Amino acid sequence: MTFDKINRRTHLYAALFFMPWFFVYGISSLVFSHPSWFSRGPNMVPVSEREYKLGPIAPDAALGPIGDQIQKDTGLQGQFAVFRTPENLIRLYKPGFITATQITYDPSQERLTVQKTPFKVSGLLTRLHARGGFERTDVLNTAWSVIVDLVQIGMLIWIASGLYMWWHLKPVRGWGWLALGAGASSFAYFITAL
């Protein structure tokens, strides 16, 4: 098998395998680029709200154990991120793809609220797009982040193999140079002008 053929096959099969990710990254970018087109409806809907006492929480208290306790008391499964809001609320957030869950504890009111995102295609797309990083330690999230890296490596391979294929199509070299040059100079313009 020649290098030319290996190059073509790698380009094709990698593209077919990673097609769902590539398509989602493309189409979901529209939601980020034009948020006003997709802003209808509430972001969160309440699931439950009740009185809840956790005792005083020091301003510098470690949030991990507090989050674990709140999650245990709500009976919700999964890996939640825990943080403190500027309004001094303790918030737990689990961004699943189909739906995201948020638990909010208000120490001043001693109230615990559980909310979920209603199913919206735009929400699903943005969560798929933004998911990544190796901070979450469970197998599924780590595997997803590995795939995210592989998709990007795939993109770099498509660029390199695409350039190689273009270079071997002599009749289109001239116009190709023009397109490549125009793209590179437009990008350089943006870097200096933005």
Next chain:
Amino acid sequence: MYAALFLVPWMLMYALSTIVMNHRAAFQERYGGSLVKWATEREQQYTTQFHADADAHAMGQQIMRDLRLNGNFNVNLSRDRKKLTLVRTDPVTPRRITYTPADGKLVVEKQELRTQPFLESLHRRRGFQNSPMPDILWATSVDLVIVAMVIWVLSGLWMWWEMKVTRGFGAICLLTGLGLFTLFLFTI
């Protein structure tokens, strides 16, 4: 093909920036905690009279004009209205301007050029709202990338289907990818 050649820099940037965003924690560790580092460029007295009904953005515009810093910026007025922070979102050298009206002090800080924040800021840059012309053109180019990505998927599928010799293994790749994606979709 020509669209792909034109958009090579964008695709290269999106691929590399996604990798550095996916490994943000590693970069934080490498940079010693914070991804961005600001260094004071200059401090100066700044006395001006804002219009009585000037909002934070109008105040920011006036300051940026006086400092001769052209281009897009973000503005944040502290809740107690004692500190106005502006960030000139230059992709290569972002600058942060902090103005405290009480003592008329203006501090200009320059962000050190680092790979991670440089790529991430380009990746996140978008939008058409109240932006200067280069930003509107950039947002248009981002839309062009979106359209191109969808076209590449559709045209790629069509080209693959036309090549009978690769249909079998191609179908395995496509179905494996779709299966894995669906698994993640319903389990994460």
